[in-house]
Amino acid sequence: MNDTEENSPGIKTPKQLITVLFAAFVFPITIIVLLAQVASGGISPDENDPALSGEVIAKRLKPIGSLMFTSALPQAGKQLTREADKAQTVAVSGDTDKVETIYSASCAACHASGAAGAPKLGDKQAWAPRIKSGSDALYNSAIKGKKAMPAKGGNVNLSDVDVKAVVDYMVSKVE
Ligand code: HEC
Incomplete structure (x- = not known):
């Protein structure tokens, strides 16, 4: 080779x-x-x-969970709710801050301005004839709705107790 x-x-x-x-x-x-x-x-x-x-x-x-602090709850620690809406349902009659919060969130839209013929907050003339019919009638109207007002002002998450507390608050403003 x-x-x-x-x-x-x-x-x-x-x-x-x-x-x-x-x-x-x-x-x-x-x-x-x-x-x-x-x-x-x-x-x-x-x-x-x-x-x-x-x-x-x-x-x-994303992390598995997230921590939420809420100072809006009256019995913080005992009762933790995730949704801010639900926090409204734990309001108790006499808890003024809470009641005012609910009023602002669910009722003021109509009752602050008198929209749709709603009796205005603090308007004695508008409230006087209604108050005459008694608290129970007012509670009933607010809970079940009346004419232009939807039941519970449209916030179905509110408990009857909450709604009554707000009615008491509204009435107290014209006494
Ligand atoms: C969408 C508007 C609207 C919202 C929201 C609303 N209201 Fe009213 N409300 C009215 C109107 C309108 C009337 C007057 C109804 C009528 O007698 O013609 C009224 C009347 C009332 C009365 C008097 C009822 C009676 O028998 O005379 C009470 C008490 C009352 N509202 C409470 C509340 C409370 C408490 C809330 C919140 C939870 C609320 N309203 C939210 C529109 C509203």
Whole structure:
């Protein structure tokens, strides 16, 4: 066998060296990189993928719970409610702050301005004839609704006790 022959074994020329290097390193490494890409589903995430949208990722990373402090509860510690709405239902007659809060949230929309013919808070003339019919009649109107006024001022989360307390508060403003 002639040693100078082109396809003789052994590395003789720079061209052969490059071929060997390519076969030994570059080619297998390329294969490994490609396989890794197939296994990981590609390296560039699809921006339109809904599973990768900012909101979804934020949800996945979200802590399990969140702590809420509420000073609005009269028996804080004993009774923890998540919704601010429900906090209103624990109002007790005589708890003025609470009653005023409920009034502002559920009744003032009409009773502060006299909207829809509502007797205004503090308007003696408007309230006098109504008060004559007695507390029970007023409670009943407020709880069940009357003409333009929806039951409980539209806030069904309020307990009857709460509504009565607010009626007492409204009446107290014209006495
Ligand atoms: C959507 C407007 C509206 C809201 C909200 C509302 N009211 Fe009224 N309220 C009225 C109107 C209108 C009247 C007068 C009804 C009538 O006699 O024609 C009225 C009348 C009353 C009366 C007198 C009832 C009677 O028999 O004469 C009381 C008491 C009363 N409201 C209490 C409340 C309380 C308590 C709340 C909140 C929990 C409330 N209202 C929320 C519109 C409203």
